[in-house]
Amino acid sequence: MCGIVGYLGARDCTEVLMDGLEKLEYRGYDSAGIAVFENNEIKTVKTRGKLSQMKNKLETEGKPVGHCGIGHTRWATHGEPSDVNSHPHSNGRVTIVHNGIIENYAELKEFLTEQGYTFLSQTDSEAVACLLDYYYSERNPLHAITETLKELRGSYALGIIFKDFPERVYAARRGSPLIVGVGDGESFIASDIPAFLKYTKDYVLLDDDEIVRLDKDGAKFFDLHGLPVKKETQTAEWDVEQAQKCGFPHYMLKEIHEQPEVVQKTLDSLTSEGVPDFSEIGLTDEMLRGVGRVFITACGTAMYAGIVGKYAIEKVARVPVAVEIASEFRYMNPILNAEDLVIVVSQSGETADTKAALELAKSRGAKTLAVVNVKYSAIARLADMCVNTLAGPEIAVASTKAYSVQIVSLYLLAFRFAYARGAISESEMKRLTSLLEQTPQAISRVIERSDECQFAASQLINTETLFFIGRGFDYALSLEGSLKLKEISYIHSEAYAAGELKHGTISLIEQNTPVITIATQRHILEKTISNMEEVKARGAYIIAICRKGTMFAEGSVDLKLELDFGDLDDMLVPLPTVCALQLIAYYSSVLRGNDPDKPRNLAKSVTTE
Ligand code: M6R
Numbered sequence: 001m002c003g004i005v006g007y008l009g010a011r012d013c014t015e016v017l018m019d020g021l022e023k024l025e026y027r028g029y030d031s032a033g034i035a036v037f038e039n040n041e042i043k044t045v046k047t048r049g050k051l052s053q054m055k056n057k058l059e060t061e062g063k064p065v066g067h068c069g070i071g072h073t074r075w076a077t078h079g080e081p082s083d084v085n086s087h088p089h090s091n092g093r094v095t096i097v098h099n100g101i102i103e104n105y106a107e108l109k110e111f112l113t114e115q116g117y118t119f120l121s122q123t124d125s126e127a128v129a130c131l132l133d134y135y136y137s138e139r140n141p142l143h144a145i146t147e148t149l150k151e152l153r154g155s156y157a158l159g160i161i162f163k164d165f166p167e168r169v170y171a172a173r174r175g176s177p178l179i180v181g182v183g184d185g186e187s188f189i190a191s192d193i194p195a196f197l198k199y200t201k202d203y204v205l206l207d208d209d210e211i212v213r214l215d216k217d218g219a220k221f222f223d224l225h226g227l228p229v230k231k232e233t234q235t236a237e238w239d240v241e242q243a244q245k246c247g248f249p250h251y252m253l254k255e256i257h258e259q260p261e262v263v264q265k266t267l268d269s270l271t272s273e274g275v276p277d278f279s280e281i282g283l284t285d286e287m288l289r290g291v292g293r294v295f296i297t298a299c300g301t302a303m304y305a306g307i308v309g310k311y312a313i314e315k316v317a318r319v320p321v322a323v324e325i326a327s328e329f330r331y332m333n334p335i336l337n338a339e340d341l342v343i344v345v346s347q348s349g350e351t352a353d354t355k356a357a358l359e360l361a362k363s364r365g366a367k368t369l370a371v372v373n374v375k376y377s378a379i380a381r382l383a384d385m386c387v388n389t390l391a392g393p394e395i396a397v398a399s400t401k402a403y404s405v406q407i408v409s410l411y412l413l414a415f416r417f418a419y420a421r422g423a424i425s426e427s428e429m430k431r432l433t434s435l436l437e438q439t440p441q442a443i444s445r446v447i448e449r450s451d452e453c454q455f456a457a458s459q460l461i462n463t464e465t466l467f468f469i470g471r472g473f474d475y476a477l478s479l480e481g482s483l484k485l486k487e488i489s490y491i492h493s494e495a496y497a498a499g500e501l502k503h504g505t506i507s508l509i510e511q512n513t514p515v516i517t518i519a520t521q522r523h524i525l526e527k528t529i530s531n532m533e534e535v536k537a538r539g540a541y542i543i544a545i546c547r548k549g550t551m552f553a554e555g556s557v558d559l560k561l562e563l564d565f566g567d568l569d570d571m572l573v574p575l576p577t578v579c580a581l582q583l584i585a586y587y588s589s590v591l592r593g594n595d596p597d598k599p600r601n602l603a604k605s606v607t608t609e
Pocket residue numbers: 299300301302303345346347348349350351354397398399400484487602604605606
């Protein structure tokens with residue numbers, strides 16, 4: 001989704017803004033622009049396309065020279081990606097950048113047109129610039145902002161500069177992220193911390209319906225009535241290195257390699273004396289005993305992590321768990337009550353549908369638990385309880401390490417749940433936790449097999465469509481493996497429960513159609529193998545991903561990827577196995593000449609529904 005930056009200080013503003021936008025590239029965008037005060041005039045440069053095009057434009061048109069300005073990367077919603085639809089938008093006195101969607105923009109546009117405003121772009125955002133101008137009088141920007149915000153419906157993060165105030169940046173938010181960086185004699189606004197991490201680690205979270213003014217005295221905060229608000233400054237735990245590639249060709253590969261470490265960190269933070277411990281976040285055994293049903297709701301990869309969580313919780317705790325796509329859950333009028341526990345899972349903590357699902361669950365009286373990677377995110381702050389996963393910044397659009405720490409958290413929850421409800425003994429909870437402690441090594445062993453994953457990927461590069469199949473936990477993994485592959489390699493792929501293929505989909509299998517069979521679950525191995533053989537008999541090219549030592553009939557497998565899980569319980573093997581699937585997806589993308597970090601059309605954090 002769009003990225004916003006803003007700066008006021010002694011540095012070269014254009015450089016700070018461009019650098020910040022580069023750090024926000026991971027969010028996904030199709031155009032970019034900046035507006036900087038140069039000799040008290042606002043100079044705007046914007047273009048459709050990537051930041052490299054923006055840099056060329058700055059070279060040819062001349063870089064604005066100044067110390068105060070705003071910048072933007074746009075992910076088109078209203079109006080195609082074009083120069084004119086790119087942000088910033090201006091009407092002379094007010095210049096803005098906007099992330100989010102103004103739902104009543106058509107109404108506003110009609111009203112403003114009647115007032116004599118003309119619109120240059122097809123965006124919803126331009127209405128905000130005009131409305132700010134409409135309310136701007138007596139050199140009072142704060143009044144213009146508060147009046148404007150009262151009329152906006154939808155979501156926004158806004159960066160605003162007023163022509164009359166060349167040493168001020170204003171910003172406001174509702175529903176879209178915006179963070180204020182507090183430096184020494186300089187201040188920043190940004191959609192995410194990495195945009196200013198190089199200059200300062202101190203930040204303030206802007207809440208919904210709050211406004212910030214950056215000027216030479218620092219950052220001042222106001223509410224919707226224009227009254228001052230006291231805010232707390234926090235310090236980011238991430239360092240610059242964590243938000244950089246550190247020698248890896250892509251963030252995605254770096255993030256895959258970080259998994260042993262982040263899984264270990266997350267394990268350490270959620271266990272004490274060898275057992276899962278959620279008491280710090282207020283999730284007690286008594287509360288778990290009182291839970292009637294569990295719902296897990298999320299989007300994309302986070303939702304697929306939820307499916308692993310469902311299988312684990314139902315297996316060990318014997319509590320019914322329903323996994324629901326957040327964009328469906330929020331509109332399906334779910335039947336919820338105070339005994340229900342609704343778990344929302346999100347890397348970014350800003351996904352609009354997941355947040356709305358959480359709000360709905362809260363409003364219906366259910367207990368809510370968030371599993372979130374960004375601890376300052378809206379979802380983390382909204383939920384009754386929050387498990388903070390410790391993946392660190394995940395920059396690549398395709399989620400990898402965040403998935404692993406999400407499932408680690410859900411496994412631990414499953415074990416504690418089972419113990420609290422008497423489904424397992426304390427020693428069994430300890431045993432399962434100690435097995436989970438072995439997963440970082442098992443993950444490392446899989447990552448060491450990158451070459452084999454690359455070879456498997458090389459077998460797929462000319463294919464147009466393929467299938468993933470598996471049963472139980474392997475089916476949950478198939479869903480994630482298939483999503484990962486298609487989102488970055490652009491190869492069409494489908495994931496099927498292995499037993500379901502013959503109910504229709506098997507008709508799509510032709511000579512050499514690749515079928516990636518995940519066969520790690522020993523109690524149903526024979527069943528999975530039968531399904532694999534059914535497709536082999538119809539000409540499929542079989543890549544089997546299995547436990548070391550798994551035997552298949554001669555000729556039934558074309559490529560075998562045997563993984564060393566050590567003594568891991570079958571329930572836990574999704575953790576190392578997913579790394580092989582991530583690597584296959586990564587190499588398929590690279591071998592097809594794509595940029596795995598920035599797949600086309602996708603955004604990292606989806607703040608629209
Ligand atoms: O930030 P979230 O975890 O809430 O994001 C959910 C999905 O948008 C995300 O997992 C998406 O599916 C990724 N592109 C998957 O790699």
